[in-house]
Amino acid sequence: MSSAIDLSVIIPIYNEEANLPTLYQRLTKVAQDLGVSYELIFVNDGSRDKSADLMKALAMADTAVRYVILSRNFGHQIAVSAGLDRALGGRVAIIDADLQDPPELIADLWTKMDEGFEVVYARRRKRPGESWLKLLTAKVFYRLLASITSVSIPVDTGDFRLMDAKVVHYLKLMPEQHKFLRGQISWIGFRQTYIEYDRQERAGGVTGYTYAKMIKFAMDGITSFSDFPLKLATFTGFTISGVAALVLIYALYGKLVSHTTVDGWASLMVSILFLGGVQLVTIGIIGEYIGRLSQNVKNRPLYIVDEEKKLDS
Ligand code: UDP
Ligand code: MG
Numbered sequence: 288m289s290s291a292i293d294l295s296v297i298i299p300i301y302n303e304e305a306n307l308p309t310l311y312q313r314l315t316k317v318a319q320d321l322g323v324s325y326e327l328i329f330v331n332d333g334s335r336d337k338s339a340d341l342m343k344a345l346a347m348a349d350t351a352v353r354y355v356i357l358s359r360n361f362g363h364q365i366a367v368s369a370g371l372d373r374a375l376g377g378r379v380a381i382i383d384a385d386l387q388d389p390p391e392l393i394a395d396l397w398t399k400m401d402e403g404f405e406v407v408y409a410r411r412r413k414r415p416g417e418s419w420l421k422l423l424t425a426k427v428f429y430r431l432l433a434s435i436t437s438v439s440i441p442v443d444t445g446d447f448r449l450m451d452a453k454v455v456h457y458l459k460l461m462p463e464q465h466k467f468l469r470g471q472i473s474w475i476g477f478r479q480t481y482i483e484y485d486r487q488e489r490a491g492g493v494t495g496y497t498y499a500k501m502i503k504f505a506m507d508g509i510t511s512f513s514d515f516p517l518k519l520a521t522f523t524g525f526t527i528s529g530v531a532a533l534v535l536i537y538a539l540y541g542k543l544v545s546h547t548t549v550d551g552w553a554s555l556m557v558s559i560l561f562l563g564g565v566q567l568v569t570i571g572i573i574g575e576y577i578g579r580l581s582q583n584v585k586n587r588p589l590y591i592v593d594e595e596k597k598l599d600s
Contacts, residue, residue, distance in 0.1 A: 305491030416488030
């Protein structure tokens with residue numbers, strides 16, 4: 288696929304006014320040093336600070352800057368998707384706005400891609416400045432996901448990466464509402480590789496990924512790429528039924544043959560509570576999948592655009 292622009296950089300923005308100026312300077316320098324034609328696509332994901340005004344000002348002063356302002360906060364993955372929908376580059380980079388992903392690494396991703404890859408992602412060696420709980424949950428999540436999915440989704444990797452326009456094209460053909468981009472990109476295939484880097488601390492501002500958003504993201508990743516929880520529910524159901532059948536035989540034996548039935552209140556309570564718990568968990572798992580199914584069936588647009596600056600406007 289030939290393209291007029293060599294590189295598109297997609298930057299999702301949620302309350303990043305403190306980081307935008309430096310980010311813009313560093314990205315511009317990287318792109319200019321690479322000597323390629325480029326566009327910077329800022330996607331404002333319902334920021335409550337001055338991020339939107341800042342990106343408009345940047346776009347006024349620099350024709351390489353484009354922006355999309357979403358009507359509210361749709362979440363990181365959807366903000367990136369809005370950027371992907373507009374990217375015109377032959378190669379497309381996704382980068383966080385908080386300078387945790389060093390913009391200069393895009394040059395290394397670029398060189399690596401020249402060796403003949405369609406996707407080069409950046410894998411984090413270190414993640415300083417993040418809470419132990421975030422590090423632990425992320426570590427457990429990536430490994431759990433890797434062990435229950437059939438697609439090999441790289442561990443310890445965010446969305447910081449460089450992709451060929453070909454990959455972006457196929458990504459845009461995937462209509463699901465619950466985006467788990469790194470999984471979808473793995474699923475697409477072609478030649479993918481990675482380079483390692485030390486993640487930086489957030490330059491300014493605070494994280495926009497609350498634990499609630501992280502849990503939703505993790506559930507989206509698992510349900511989009513694995514039926515394991517459903518299988519686990521079935522397996523648990525069978526196992527518990529098996530055990531229940533044995534207990535039933537034992538109870539009948541006690542009642543009819545050995546006449547040793549005791550006032551089994553405790554065992555009764557335990558089994559009722561246990562079975563009740565298992566049933567609720569199982570229904571919950573099924574509910575997670577059905578909820579996502581129904582949202583996809585509704586076919587709503589993924590996001591709403593309030594305002595945008597296209598390349599030639
Ligand atoms: N972000 C977004 N929408 C959100 C949350 C975050 O567009 O609802 C952006 C944010 O501005 C940043 C990137 O997504 O560019 C990563 O978010 P953040 O740094 O808050 O996440 P963390 O690094 O803490 O996981
Ligand atoms: Mg961050």
